[in-house]
Amino acid sequence: MRLCILCEDSKLTSEKLSLGITDNKVFKGVSESGELPATHWLCVVDATDNGYTKIIENKKDSIIEATNQTSFLIKNKLKIIK
DSSP states (O other), X not given: OEEEEEEEGGGHHHHHHHHTOOOGGGEEEEESXXXXXXXXXXXXXXXXXXXXXXXXXXXXXXXXXXXXXXXXXXXXXXXXXX
């Protein structure tokens, strides 16, 4: 299952720690306009049902949905910063 994880910029560090994510490259900067500065950070990962449950149980400050990246960004009115 594909999971989209969205976290506000100001809460990224604490959320990464709660989810056990140490690699900064898994997050893409996003904003309403698609331009800097990043207001949120997006992570898209594949997870098993068990992995999904663990992520949901440990999340603090993020929105997590089992969906595709395009639909998730449209729903949250955000664009990837290129």
